[in-house]
Amino acid sequence: MHELPITQSILKIALKHANEANAKRIENIHIVMGELSTNVDDSVQFYWDIIAKDTLAEGAKLHFRRVPAELQCMACFEKYHPNDDELLCPMCGSVGAKIIAGEEFYVEAIDID
Amino acid sequence: MTERISIVENILSANDRLAEENRARIDMAHVFSINLMASPGAGKTSLIEQTLPLLKDKMRIAVVDGDIATSLDADRAAAAGAQASIQVNTGGECHLDAVMLHGALNQLDLPQFDLLMVENVGNLVCPAEFRLGTHKSVLIASVPEGADKPYKYPGMYRGVDALIINKIDLLPYVNFDMDYFRRGVEALNPGVITFPLSCCTGEGMDAWINWLIENTKR
Numbered sequence: 013m014h015e016l017p018i019t020q021s022i023l024k025i026a027l028k029h030a031n032e033a034n035a036k037r038i039e040n041i042h043i044v045m046g047e048l049s050t051n052v053d054d055s056v057q058f059y060w061d062i063i064a065k066d067t068l069a070e071g072a073k074l075h076f077r078r079v080p081a082e083l084q085c086m087a088c089f090e091k092y093h094p095n096d097d098e099l100l101c102p103m104c105g106s107v108g109a110k111i112i113a114g115e116e117f118y119v120e121a122i123d124i125d
Numbered sequence: 126m127t128e129r130i131s132i133v134e135n136i137l138s139a140n141d142r143l144a145e146e147n148r149a150r151i152d153m154a155h156v157f158s159i160n161l162m163a164s165p166g167a168g169k170t171s172l173i174e175q176t177l178p179l180l181k182d183k184m185r186i187a188v189v190d191g192d193i194a195t196s197l198d199a200d201r202a203a204a205a206g207a208q209a210s211i212q213v214n215t216g217g218e219c220h221l222d223a224v225m226l227h228g229a230l231n232q233l234d235l236p237q238f239d240l241l242m243v244e245n246v247g248n249l250v251c252p253a254e255f256r257l258g259t260h261k262s263v264l265i266a267s268v269p270e271g272a273d274k275p276y277k278y279p280g281m282y283r284g285v286d287a288l289i290i291n292k293i294d295l296l297p298y299v300n301f302d303m304d305y306f307r308r309g310v311e312a313l314n315p316g317v318i319t320f321p322l323s324c325c326t327g328e329g330m331d332a333w334i335n336w337l338i339e340n341t342k343r
Contacts, residue, residue, distance in 0.1 A: 014251065018136055025134050033130055043136075050250065050280065086315070099276065099312035107308065108315030111283070118135045123127050 015055035022056070022074075023063055025119045030068050035124035038069040042121045047081040048114035072122075081114030140255055143223035147230060147258025154235035156187075157341040158243065160221075160257050162281065163265035164274075165247030168291040170198045171324040172265060173242055177205040179334050184239035184341055189213060189229045191221040191246045198244060209233055220251035223258055240341050249278040261286040261340065268292045272302040275309030283313040287320065289333065294323040 022043065030038050045053065053076045064070050084091045087106035100107055135141065151158050163169050173188060180186060187209040188202040199212035211229045213221065226243060235241075243259055245252040264285040266274055269292060275282040282288075288310060296303075310317060318336065322329030 014254075021136050021139060024139075025132065025136070029130050029132055033128070035128075039127055048280070050254070099279075099309060107312040109312070117137065119132045121129050121131045121133075123129050125127055 015052060016059050019056050019059040019063055022119060023060075023067065023069060026069055026072070026122050027067060029122060030124050033124055035068060037125050038072040038122050039125055040073050040075060040123040041069070041119065042075045042077065042123075044077050044079060044116045044118050044120045046079045046114040046116040048111070049117045077120065079113055079116050082112040083109035084112050085109050137254070140223045143227055144256040144258035147223055147226050148260075149258075150230055150235060151241065151258065151260070154238070156235055156238050156241050157337075157343070158241040158259040158261075159337075160243045160245060160252075160259040160262045161265065162245045162249075162252045162262065162285070163247060163267070164249045164270060167247070167265045167267040167270065168324050169244050169247065169265055170201050172289065172291065173198075173202050173207075173244060174205040175324045175327070175330060176242075176334065176337070177202065177207055179330065180240070180337065181206040181208075183338065185237060186240045186242065187211070187233050187235075187238045189226065189233075189241065189243045191215055191225065191244060193217055193219075193246060202244075208238065215246060219246055219248050220255050221245050221257060222255040226257045226259075240337065249274065249281045253278075253281040253284050263287045263289065265289045265291050266306075268295045268301045269299050272306035273309075275306065275313055279313050282310060285314065285317065287318045287336065288314075290319060290321040291324055293321045293328065294326045 026038055026041050057074055060074055081094055082091055083094050085101035085106055086108045088104040090103040092102050161169050185208050188207040189211045190198040191213045192198055193215055196212040199210040202210040211232050213225050213229050262285045320329060320333045322333055
């Protein structure tokens with residue numbers, strides 16, 4: 013939903029760490045994105061090509077690692093992947109699951125030269 | 126030579142840091158604060174309008190209103206008895222973020238107040254992603270919107286501390302399956318405190334008002 017400010021934030025994080033390491037340029041940026049995160053990687057890439065121009069990160073490739081959503085039922089403690097139209101636990105039918113994974117959205121690493 | 130640097134830094138961390146700063150300021154002033162979120166037309170401003178007269182003799186209340194344009198909502202809050210009402214125009218942004226609330230807090234003499242009500246921009250998607258630093262997130266659902274909203278906007282429903290079901294006076298006239306709605310809510314946010322009410326008739330307002338009073342006393 014907010015790909016421009018998010019792309020700016022990714023650039024800022026990457027440049028900060030690249031500068032600290034005295035990098036000449038950034039080659040790759042590795043981003044982790046949970047399935048439940050609402051951001052769209054295509055749009056981030058689109059903005060990236062514009063805003064990274066004339067920085068250490070110009071031409072850097074963005075790599076997105078998708079993390080599937082995982083819920084854990086708080087009644088039977090079974091872990092499951094949620095589907096679109098049913099939020100109940102598929103094993104015991106209880107409500108009230110905890111999200112174990114799928115909300116991540118962070119810069120994992122950069123490759124620098 | 127390519128070298129890999131491990132980072133693990135949250136992409137929204139700048140907002141989160143500022144949200145923590147906001148929280149510290151609000152805490153220091155001993156103010157209880159809520160972030161009111163809902164789709165457009167669910168009754169955010171109406172709820173504030175109905176809440177203010179019931180509380181204004183008991184506590185001092187500031188309202189921060191987020192909108193893309195106009196100061197209509199802040200004007201309504203001021204007319205209803207808010208001791209201070211600040212309008213934040215987001216200039217096209219579909220949500221308030223911690224920076225915007227930070228700016229609004231600068232305009233308030235916080236220790237003068239007991240309760241801060243922040244009215245977010247009408248939207249069921251984006252406000253859920255941007256923490257402001259308020260104590261409690263409150264979502265207003267309304268009966269005419271339909272009972273499927275928890276299923277369609279899970280990010281919003283699972284993150285809130287209290288849920289208002291507004292416009293219950295319309296239940297006889299619209300097709301709203303309360304059981305289906307509550308099942309969705311319970312699945313996403315088990316045990317969340319719920320206030321079915323009507324800003325129009327005043328039905329159910331007591332429980333909501335008491336919740337605000339109890340939390341403000343703390």
